[in-house]
Amino acid sequence: MARPESVNNVLQKLQQTQDWRKTQQFLAILEIWSQVAGPLVTPHARPQRLSDGQLWVATSSPVWAQQLTLQRQALKDRLLAHLPDLRLKDIRFAPTGWHTPPPTPITASVAAKVEAMPFHWPATDDPQERLAQVIQVVHWRQAQWPSCPGCTLKAHPASFKRWKCCPACHLAEAGVTKTPLAP
Secondary structure (H helix, E strand, O other): OOOOOOHHHHHHHHHOOHHHHHHHHHHHHHHHHHHHHOOOOHHHEEEEEEEOOEEEEEEOOHHHHHHHHHOHHHHHHHHHHHOOOOOOOEEEEEOOOOOOOOOOOOOHHHHHHHHHOOOOOOOOOOHHHHHHHHHHHHHHHHHHOOEOOOOOOEOOHHHHHHHOOOHHHHHHHOOOOOOOOOO
């Protein structure tokens, strides 16, 4: 069996890919956006993605999209002044995507969480050891989940986004006493 590649080799290969460079460019834009856009624009315009040299920016309303479209060359010039290596052809503004959560740049606190993750285990061919490692990761992830305000059980964050409670409390509120899978 071939020996696994070192993390350094994998990271070096990853950093050489075009996707990595685009992601790094986009994260650099996110870091300086409030400086470039200014205090008046920042609460109403948020970069969403960088695709084929086009920066897509979500706006809080169609009026802001129209206003910023008229100012896009000035914003582009300011971005390029801060990031001279940025390959930016144009900036597009639209109210679509405004309610989508913004991408999260890697901050010191996010990096610390990643470092604390139990993903640093030696490679093993033993299925039992591997299963134990996977279970350890699942338990760690579940420990990070928020608690339901109704029953204090941990639940996936998407449940709170959708129902503001865990699935069990949601079913109870809906009057469902027996689930299709329950005996």
